[in-house]
Amino acid sequence: MPKKIDREKIAAEVLAEKQREISVSEFFLKNRQLLGFDNPKKALLTAVKEAVDNSLDACEDMRVLPEISVSIKQIEGSENRFKIVVEDNGPGIVDAHIPRVFGKLLYGSKFHSLKCSRGQQGIGISAVTLYGQLTTGKGIRVFSKISPKKPASFFEIHIDTKHNEPMVVKHEKIEWENKDHGLKLEVELEGRFTKGRQSVEDYLKQVAMVNPHAHIIYVSPENETFEFVRAINNLPVEPKEIKPHPYGIELGMLIKMLKETKARTLQAFLQTEFCRVSSRIAKEICKKAGLYEKARPSRIAVQEAETLYKAIQKTKIMSPPTNCLVPIGEEEIVEGLKKEVHAEFFAAVTRPPAVYRGRPFLIEVGIAYGGNLPTDDLVKVYRFANRVPLMYQQSACASTQAIINTTWRNYGLSQSKGALPVGPAVILVHMSSVWVPFTSEAKEAIAPYPEIIKEMKLALQECGRKLGSYIRKTIKARQQRERASLFEKYIPEVASAISKLSGEKREKLILCLNKILRKEYKIVKNAEEKEEKHSKG
Amino acid sequence: MPKKKKRSIAKDELKKFGKKLADDIKRGKNPEITLPVRALSNIIFDKKECKLVLGENVAKRYFFNVAHAKRFLQTVEIASICKRLIDENKHASLRDVFYMAKRTIPKTKINIVDQQSESDKAIEDLELITNCSREMLHVTANKNGSVAGNVIIEDRGDRIDWSKLGSGGWSIPSVTDEIEFKKVKAKYVLYMEKAAVWERLHEDRFWEKNKCIIMSSMGQTTRGIRRLLQRLYEEFDLPIYVLVDNDPWGIYIYSVIKYGSISLAHISGKLAIPGVKFLGISADDIEKYGLQRHFIKFTDKDINRLKQISQYAWFKNNKAWQRQFKKMKQNGAKVEIQALSSKGISFISEKYLPEKIKSKDFLD
Numbered sequence: 001m002p003k004k005i006d007r008e009k010i011a012a013e014v015l016a017e018k019q020r021e022i023s024v025s026e027f028f029l030k031n032r033q034l035l036g037f038d039n040p041k042k043a044l045l046t047a048v049k050e051a052v053d054n055s056l057d058a059c060e061d062m063r064v065l066p067e068i069s070v071s072i073k074q075i076e077g078s079e080n081r082f083k084i085v086v087e088d089n090g091p092g093i094v095d096a097h098i099p100r101v102f103g104k105l106l107y108g109s110k111f112h113s114l115k116c117s118r119g120q121q122g123i124g125i126s127a128v129t130l131y132g133q134l135t136t137g138k139g140i141r142v143f144s145k146i147s148p149k150k151p152a153s154f155f156e157i158h159i160d161t162k163h164n165e166p167m168v169v170k171h172e173k174i175e176w177e178n179k180d181h182g183l184k185l186e187v188e189l190e191g192r193f194t195k196g197r198q199s200v201e202d203y204l205k206q207v208a209m210v211n212p213h214a215h216i217i218y219v220s221p222e223n224e225t226f227e228f229v230r231a232i233n234n235l236p237v238e239p240k241e242i243k244p245h246p247y248g249i250e251l252g253m254l255i256k257m258l259k260e261t262k263a264r265t266l267q268a269f270l271q272t273e274f275c276r277v278s279s280r281i282a283k284e285i286c287k288k289a290g291l292y293e294k295a296r297p298s299r300i301a302v303q304e305a306e307t308l309y310k311a312i313q314k315t316k317i318m319s320p321p322t323n324c325l326v327p328i329g330e331e332e333i334v335e336g337l338k339k340e341v342h343a344e345f346f347a348a349v350t351r352p353p354a355v356y357r358g359r360p361f362l363i364e365v366g367i368a369y370g371g372n373l374p375t376d377d378l379v380k381v382y383r384f385a386n387r388v389p390l391m392y393q394q395s396a397c398a399s400t401q402a403i404i405n406t407t408w409r410n411y412g413l414s415q416s417k418g419a420l421p422v423g424p425a426v427i428l429v430h431m432s433s434v435w436v437p438f439t440s441e442a443k444e445a446i447a448p449y450p451e452i453i454k455e456m457k458l459a460l461q462e463c464g465r466k467l468g469s470y471i472r473k474t475i476k477a478r479q480q481r482e483r484a485s486l487f488e489k490y491i492p493e494v495a496s497a498i499s500k501l502s503g504e505k506r507e508k509l510i511l512c513l514n515k516i517l518r519k520e521y522k523i524v525k526n527a528e529e530k531e532e533k534h535s536k537g
Numbered sequence: 538m539p540k541k542k543k544r545s546i547a548k549d550e551l552k553k554f555g556k557k558l559a560d561d562i563k564r565g566k567n568p569e570i571t572l573p574v575r576a577l578s579n580i581i582f583d584k585k586e587c588k589l590v591l592g593e594n595v596a597k598r599y600f601f602n603v604a605h606a607k608r609f610l611q612t613v614e615i616a617s618i619c620k621r622l623i624d625e626n627k628h629a630s631l632r633d634v635f636y637m638a639k640r641t642i643p644k645t646k647i648n649i650v651d652q653q654s655e656s657d658k659a660i661e662d663l664e665l666i667t668n669c670s671r672e673m674l675h676v677t678a679n680k681n682g683s684v685a686g687n688v689i690i691e692d693r694g695d696r697i698d699w700s701k702l703g704s705g706g707w708s709i710p711s712v713t714d715e716i717e718f719k720k721v722k723a724k725y726v727l728y729m730e731k732a733a734v735w736e737r738l739h740e741d742r743f744w745e746k747n748k749c750i751i752m753s754s755m756g757q758t759t760r761g762i763r764r765l766l767q768r769l770y771e772e773f774d775l776p777i778y779v780l781v782d783n784d785p786w787g788i789y790i791y792s793v794i795k796y797g798s799i800s801l802a803h804i805s806g807k808l809a810i811p812g813v814k815f816l817g818i819s820a821d822d823i824e825k826y827g828l829q830r831h832f833i834k835f836t837d838k839d840i841n842r843l844k845q846i847s848q849y850a851w852f853k854n855n856k857a858w859q860r861q862f863k864k865m866k867q868n869g870a871k872v873e874i875q876a877l878s879s880k881g882i883s884f885i886s887e888k889y890l891p892e893k894i895k896s897k898d899f900l901d
Binding site: 483486487489490492493494496497498499500501502503504508509512513515516517519520 | 551552554555556558559562563565566567568600601603606607609610613614616617620621642643644645647649
C-alpha cells in the first residue's frame with residue numbers, strides 16, 4: 001500500500017520536495033521589469049543604454065575621448081527582431097574577464113565601489129545577453145582589442161541559465177583592421193522600434209547633451225544616420241573613489257562589512273573601512289555602543305551590530321569629502337544644450353556639493369529658451385543621474401517636484417498651480433553622486449529627499465534668474481520695436497493734420513518725420529545698451 | 538468785435554501753430570507743443586482780481602515720445618478739424634468733433650480718439666495754444682440750462698421774451714456772447730444747480746413776484762450760462778445769488794461761477810464773476826429750518842472732496858467758509874435743496890428765499 005504511506009507523509013516533507021534553488025536567470029524572467037525589459041520597446045532601449053553607458057565609462061577610465069557608434073538593424077523576415085551593434089574606442093577587456101562580464105549576472109566592478117560612475121544604475125550588460133538569448137536563442141558576440149600590438153579576440157557567449165555561469169560557444173583570435181583598441185558587441189533580441197520620446201534616438205540625444213566630449217554616430221533601423229558631434233575636447237575629471245560614510249550605511253551592510261573586514265579590532269575597522277572616522281571618533285562610537293574597542297569585528301553578534309549601528313547615528317561625524325563628485329560643468333552643459341537644442345538663450349548652474357544621509361551629491365541645472373521650441377507646451381524636462389538620462393517615471397522624480405515647486409512666473413514663464421511651467425524652454429537637471437537614491441529598482445526616478453529637493457530648487461532658481469533677466473531684456477527690445485512701428489503708423493496721420501494747418505506738403509513732412517524717427521530710435525537704443533552694460537558691470 | 542475778424546484770428550492762430558510744428562519737423566527736431574500745466578499745482582488765486590489764473594509752469598508734448606505721441610496726434614488732428622470748421626463757417630458740438638475725429642488709423646486697430654473726453658481735452662489744449670476760446674474755434678457745447686424772467690433779448694435776429702415761454706423757459710445756448718439785451722427788468726439773478734428747483738420756482742411765478750431772473754443748469758455750470766451770468770452782472774449791475782446743495786460739490790459749483798474753474802483757468806478772465814453771493818443751503822439754514830432730519834450720509838468720496846475744497850487757496854483764509862466746512866464735516870452728511878419741500882411744496886418760494894434775500898443772509 002505504497003499510496004497510503006504517501007498520504008501519511010508529513011506535509012512539510014512534501015512541500016520540501018518542491019523547494020529548490022531559483023537561478024538568477026529564472027528570477028530575471030519573472031521580474032524583467034526590475035531590469036528595464038518590461039516591454040519590447042523598452043528592451044531595445046535598455047540594451048543600447050547598457051552598452052553605451054559601459055563604453056562611456058570605459059573610455060573615461062582610459063582617459064580617451066569616446067568615439068561610439070551604435071547601429072540597429074531589423075532582422076530580415078521578422079518584424080520584432082533586431083540586431084544591435086555598439087562599438088567604442090575604449091581599452092577593451094582582457095580575455096579572462098570577457099565570459100563573466102557578458103555571461104554572468106550580477107558580476108562587475110562597479111557595484112561595490114562608491115564612485116561616480118554610470119554603471120551602478122544597470123544590472124549590467126549580461127542582462128542584455130540573457131534577454132537576447134531568451135528571446136532569440138542566440139548569444140552575444142564580442143570583439144575586443146586591448147593593444148595595437150596584440151591580435152583581437154572574438155567571443156560568442158551564452159548564459160547557463162540554471163547555474164548563472166557563462167558558456168563560451170566560440171573563442172578565436174582575429175585580426176581587427178584599423179583599430180588600436182576598443183570593444184564591439186553584437187546582440188540580437190526581440191524589441192520594437194519607435195521614434196520620438198523614449199526612443200533610442202531621444203536617449204542618445206540626451207547622452208550627447210551631458211557628454212559633450214563624446215562623439216556618437218547612430219544608424220537607425222530605417223537606415224537614417226544621426227551624428228552627435230563633439231563640442232568639448234576635455235575629458236571630465238576622473239572621479240575619486242571614496243569609502244562609505246558611517247551615516248550612509250545600512251545595518252545589513254554593516255554586518256556584512258564586519259564579517260569581511262581584515263581589521264583586527266573594532267576601532268581599526270571603523271577607522272579603515274569608513275571615511276571621516278578618526279581614532280577619537282572611533283573610540284567615541286565604541287563607548288556609546290558600550291563595546292570594547294579591541295573586540296574582534298567578526299565576533300560582533302547581530303545584536304551588537306545593531307547597538308553599534310545606533311551608536312554611529314548618535315555620534316557627530318564630519319560630512320563626507322566631496323572631491324569624489326564630478327560635475328559636468330556650467331560651460332559644458334551650455335555647450336551640450338547648444339548642440340542638441342535649437343534655442344536662442346542658454347544658461348547653466350553648478351551647485352556646490354551637499355550631503356544627504358552621509359552621501360555627497362551635487363546638483364546641476366541647465367536651461368535653453370526660445371528659438372524653435374514650442375511656445376504653448378509644458379517645458380521639456382531632461383533628467384540625468386551621473387550623466388545617464390532618466391527616461392521613465394518623470395512625475396515620480398525629485399527633479400520634477402523641484403521644478404513644479406519653483407515659481408517660474410518670477411522668471412518669465414507661465415505656470416499653473418501644481419504643474420510644470422509653460423513656455424519655449426527646456427530644463428535639464430543633473431544629479432551627480434556616489435550613490436543616487438532611486439524610488440524603485442527600475443532606477444528611473446530620483447527619490448525626493450528634502451536635501452536633494454532643496455539643492456535642486458536652489459539651482460533652478462539661480463538658473464531661472466538668468467532666464468528671467470534675458471526674457472525681460474528681449475521683451476524690452478520687442479517693446480522698442482513696437483514703439484518704432486507705432487510711430488510709423490502715426491506719422492502719416494500727424495503729417496496730414498499738420499499739412500492741413502500749415503499748408504506744407506504732406507509728403508515732405510512724412511519724409512522728414514521718418515528721418516527723425518530713425519535718428520531718435522537709434523538714440524533710445526544706444527541709451528538702452530549703455531544701461532545694460534552698466535548693469536552687467 | 539466783428540464776427541469776421543474773430544474768425545480770422547482763430548484761423549491765423551491755427552496756421553501759426555501748424556507752421557511752428559512744420560518748422561520743427563523740417564529742421565529735424567522732434568516736434569513739440571508747449572502748454573501751460575492745467576492742474577491745481579499751477580493754478581494761482583489772484584487775490585486782487587479775485588479769480589483763478591494759470592501759473593507759469595509749462596509742459597512740453599513731444600511727438601516722438603511714447604507717452605505723448607497719441608495726445609500729440611489728437612491735438613493736431615482736432616486742430617485740423619477746427620480749421621475746416623472755420624473755413625466752412627460751420628459750428629460743431631463737442632460730440633460732433635468727437636465723431637469727426639473718431640476713426641481708425643489705416644492698417645491698425647488704433648482709433649485716433651476712443652472717448653469724447655479725449656477730444657474735449659484736445660479742444661481745451663487748443664484754446665491754450667491759440668489763445669482763442671472754444672467758441673472762436675467754432676466748437677459749441679450742449680445747451681442744458683433754462684432761464685425765465687422779465688427780459689427781452691435778440692438772438693440771431695429773433696426777439697425772445699423770457700417771460701412768455703411757457704413752462705420750459707428759454708434754453709440757454711452754448712454761445713451767449715452775441716445775444717443782445719433789449720429790456721432787462723430785474724433786481725437780481727437767482728441761479729440754482731437743480732432743474733427741478735427751477736421748475737418749482739417757475740411754476741410759482743417766483744421771478745414775477747420777486748422781480749428777478751431765475752436760471753438753472755443740470756449739474757455743472759456751462760460756459761454759456763457763466764458768460765450770460767457775467768454779462769447780466771457786468772452790463773446791468775445785477776447781483777447774482779447762487780442756490781446749491783449743502784455738500785462739497787454744490788460749494789464747488791458756486792466756486793466755479795465766482796472764481797473760475799481749475800480746468801478752464803486760462804479763460805477765467807472771461808467767465809469769473811467775483812461779485813457772486815452764496816445764498817444757500819448753508820449750515821446755518823440746516824439748523825434754522827431743522828433740516829437735520831433729511832441728512833444724507835457723506836461717502837468717502839464726499840469727505841475727500843470736502844477736504845480738498847477746504848484747502849483751496851481762495852477758501853483757506855476765509856473764516857466764514859472755514860466755519861461752514863467745519864460744520865459740514867461735523868454733520869458728516871449733506872442736505873439737498875429739495876429738503877425744503879418737507880416744509881410745504883412752496884415753502885422755498887414763499888418763505889425761504891424771500892427771507893434770505895430780505896435779510897441779506899449771504900456768504901461771500
